[in-house]
Amino acid sequence: MSKYRPRRILPSEITPPEVFFDRRRLLAAALAGGASALLPAAEPSQAQPGQLRYTRNTRYSTSEPPNDYEDITNYNNFYEFGTEKSDPARNAGSLRTHPWTVTVSGEAEVTGQFALEDILKPHPLEERIYRLRCVEAWSMIIPWVGFPLADLLKRFKPTSKAKYVEFRTLHDPKQMPGQRFRVLDWPYVEGLRIDEAMHPLTFIAVGVYGRVLPNQNGAPLRLVVPWKYGFKSIKSIVSIRFTEKQPLNSWHVAQPDEYGFYANVNPNVDHPRWSQATERLIGRGFFAKRQPTLMFNGYAEEVAHLYSGMDLRRYF
Amino acid sequence: MRVESRYRLVYKPLVFLACSAPFVLLVAGAFEVLGRDLGPDPVEYILHSTGKTALNLLLITLLVTPARQLGGWPHLVRLRRMLGVFSFFYAALHVLTYAVLDLGLDFATLGEDIVKRPYITVGFTALVILLALAATSTNGMMRRLGRRWQKLHRLVYVAAILGVWHFWWQVKADIREPLLYAAMLAVLLGYRVVRSRTARELARRFTEARTSAPPSESP
Numbered sequence: 001m002s003k004y005r006p007r008r009i010l011p012s013e014i015t016p017p018e019v020f021f022d023r024r025r026l027l028a029a030a031l032a033g034g035a036s037a038l039l040p041a042a043e044p045s046q047a048q049p050g051q052l053r054y055t056r057n058t059r060y061s062t063s064e065p066p067n068d069y070e071d072i073t074n075y076n077n078f079y080e081f082g083t084e085k086s087d088p089a090r091n092a093g094s095l096r097t098h099p100w101t102v103t104v105s106g107e108a109e110v111t112g113q114f115a116l117e118d119i120l121k122p123h124p125l126e127e128r129i130y131r132l133r134c135v136e137a138w139s140m141i142i143p144w145v146g147f148p149l150a151d152l153l154k155r156f157k158p159t160s161k162a163k164y165v166e167f168r169t170l171h172d173p174k175q176m177p178g179q180r181f182r183v184l185d186w187p188y189v190e191g192l193r194i195d196e197a198m199h200p201l202t203f204i205a206v207g208v209y210g211r212v213l214p215n216q217n218g219a220p221l222r223l224v225v226p227w228k229y230g231f232k233s234i235k236s237i238v239s240i241r242f243t244e245k246q247p248l249n250s251w252h253v254a255q256p257d258e259y260g261f262y263a264n265v266n267p268n269v270d271h272p273r274w275s276q277a278t279e280r281l282i283g284r285g286f287f288a289k290r291q292p293t294l295m296f297n298g299y300a301e302e303v304a305h306l307y308s309g310m311d312l313r314r315y316f
Numbered sequence: 317m318r319v320e321s322r323y324r325l326v327y328k329p330l331v332f333l334a335c336s337a338p339f340v341l342l343v344a345g346a347f348e349v350l351g352r353d354l355g356p357d358p359v360e361y362i363l364h365s366t367g368k369t370a371l372n373l374l375l376i377t378l379l380v381t382p383a384r385q386l387g388g389w390p391h392l393v394r395l396r397r398m399l400g401v402f403s404f405f406y407a408a409l410h411v412l413t414y415a416v417l418d419l420g421l422d423f424a425t426l427g428e429d430i431v432k433r434p435y436i437t438v439g440f441t442a443l444v445i446l447l448a449l450a451a452t453s454t455n456g457m458m459r460r461l462g463r464r465w466q467k468l469h470r471l472v473y474v475a476a477i478l479g480v481w482h483f484w485w486q487v488k489a490d491i492r493e494p495l496l497y498a499a500m501l502a503v504l505l506g507y508r509v510v511r512s513r514t515a516r517e518l519a520r521r522f523t524e525a526r527t528s529a530p531p532s533e534s535p
Contacts, residue, residue, distance in 0.1 A: 067356075075356035083490040086355065136488070138357060183490045254489055273435060273486065275425070280418065282356050286346070289420045 050212035054125035054145045060201060061129035062298070067140045069209045071283045076216045077134065078235055079183055080169065080176035087178070092215035095175045095236065100220050106166075106242035109157035116220055120206065122155070123147035127210065128203060128224075133265045133297045135229035139279045144224055145207030150198040153240075158194065162242035166191040167223060167234045184250045190234035191247030191261065192225065193306075201226055201302055227299040229263045260316040264307065265297035269316050323394045331395050335402040338369045339409075359417045366410040371479050371497060373403035374446075378476060378504040385511070397453050400472070404450040407443050407479075439482035445475040473508075476501055 066072075074089045081091040100116035125145050133139045153165065171187035173179040179186045196202060203224040206213055213219040218235025225232045231251050241247075251259035258272050267277045278290040296303050307315075317325070342362060345352040354361040377399040384392045419425050429436045449469055451457070458465050480501050484494035 071356035079489070083488075085357070085360075138360070181490075181492070251489075274433060275429070278425075280357070280359060286358055286417055287420075290418070 050207075052125055052145050052207045052210055052212060054127050054207070054210065057126040057128050061127070061143075062131055062141060064129075064131070064141050066129055066143045066209075067283045072140060072142055072208060073214050073216060075140075075282060077136075077230065078178075078216055078218065080178045080186075080188065080236070081216065082178045083183060088216035089214075091177055094177065095170075095215045095219070097215065097220040097236075100238075102221075102237060103239045104156050104241075105239070107159045107162040107244060108242045109159065110155065119152065119221070123151055125206070130203070130224060130226040131297050132224075132226065132230055132233075133279060133293065135231055135259070135263065135271065135276075137274060137276060137279050137293075138282055139291075139293075139297075140282050143209055144203060144205040145210060146203050146205035146221075146224070148200055149202040149204050149223065150200065152204060153197060156240075156242070158242045161244045162194055164191050164193055164243045164246055165197045166239075166241040166243050166247035167237050168239035168241075169234055169236050170238045184254055187238075188234060188250045189247060189253075190223065190232055190249045191243075192232075193246075194242075195306055196225070196303075199303060199306065201299060227265055227296040227303045229265060231259070232263050262307075262312075262315045264303075264312065264316075265293060266295060266312055266316070267293040268295075269313055319391050323391060327395060328398065331398055335373065335398065338365065338406070342366070359413065362413045363410060363418065366406045366413060367483070370403050370406035370410055370446075371483060373399055373406060374472070374476050374479055375497070375500055375504065377403055377472070378501075382504065382507050400446075401450050401453055404446040407446050411440070411443050435482055435485035438478050438485065442475045442478035442482060445471050445478070449475070473505060476505075 075085045076088040077085065078088040078092070081088040081095075098116070102114050102116065102119050104111050104114060125147060127143055127145050129141060129143045131139060132142050158165075167190050169188040170176065171179060173186075192202065203226075204221055205218070205224045206221050208214070208217055213222065215236075218233075218237075221237055222235040223233045223237065232249075246261055249259075249261055251263075252261055265276075270276050276293055279293045280290050281288065294300070341350075341352060342354075342365060344350040345354040345361070346358065377396060380392050380396040380399065384390050415421060415426055419429075430440050431437065449472060452461060452465065452468060461468065480494065480497045483497060484491060487494055
């Protein structure tokens, strides 16, 4: 039996999806019909702690129903807090996200250390419901709140030498107990080609389900690249560096024959040890069938052109 | 109470209950009773817990012989069959979970996985061995197979090695747990190697001593 039991989120801590979606429906109805009288009833009278203000981006959102808040926040790969899926929810309480500093460096005109507030301030928040496909062949649908990475990166005025962007997670074994074991070469490093980073789908998330990100999901800010395997979407970012050379991402360093730099979701290129043709969508019960995995996780129309002419078997 | 009755009336039922507990807890989790649940990914949960339990029981089965010899509890062998059959039971559940719940009885993919994915090939081989051992674990089969029974059942060592290997091979990066299993298995198998060597050595010395002993002088 698994030794661990996930810490149970109190029912009072969860916005039930029914309420969540009903609120939206009512809001939509209110806006459409001008029935402003509905608004006070639609918004909870006392704002929940950590509630974010945001708009919804339907253009980039999938219409599939999102996973429950409880699943999204209790089933995590965040090795800094342990390698079992239930470890991060239990252990991430030790992470302090205030104050938080992000260091911007490398091939850009504007570099230096920035307080989290200054990083976030100019960006209006939006919600995007993205698919997440893990390299382990499971998937979720997650309503992130955040803003496009491109909007953030442009503020630092990357130079023509900035061919790639490298991100780093906090390295502090006191706050991140999983870092006491060298399961990976800490700190966690990820990277994107600059055109991938500037793509409108590439997202910085600061919230989920309309609320501030829980630590186990990568608070206070994390990357979300929906057409790549989940490990590309680095969490709890403290460093953004513009580079001329392709960054060495942690999983690639750990097992170069199993994990590449690109890590695009691709049902036709198997992991050396398991198939990537199908995935199990979390939270759909015992007897839900595995689903076929889609090229670029279903975002081919938006991103396939980034890789035209590339051998995706070689650049896996 | 005589030893036989103690095993029959007390120890065996207790071991049976202990071996059933993981299954009972899984069922409770599946129905979300007794405060149990299987978490966000029930299929993965069942896969991991049945696999781990099968491996645990296999190692405990292999512990019986050293415990008998070192602890001086020769009767422990009466529990060994139950432990081994339970190990097979969980291994079978593990594979059934994979085939039925995970793959939805997609036999084409199952066949492909068994052939193409080495860690599944290894695990499946271990299951086939355990199946053969469980099927020949009855008294009748022991009688019928005679000396060959013990030979056949030495395959349990192969099954254990393959089982640990299978566990190790599907881990992404954190090998601490499979390493622990490998270490425990190494101790259990190492004990047998050392013991049989020592036994052979003793036997050799004994025969040497007898054949080369000077004729005793009669008074």
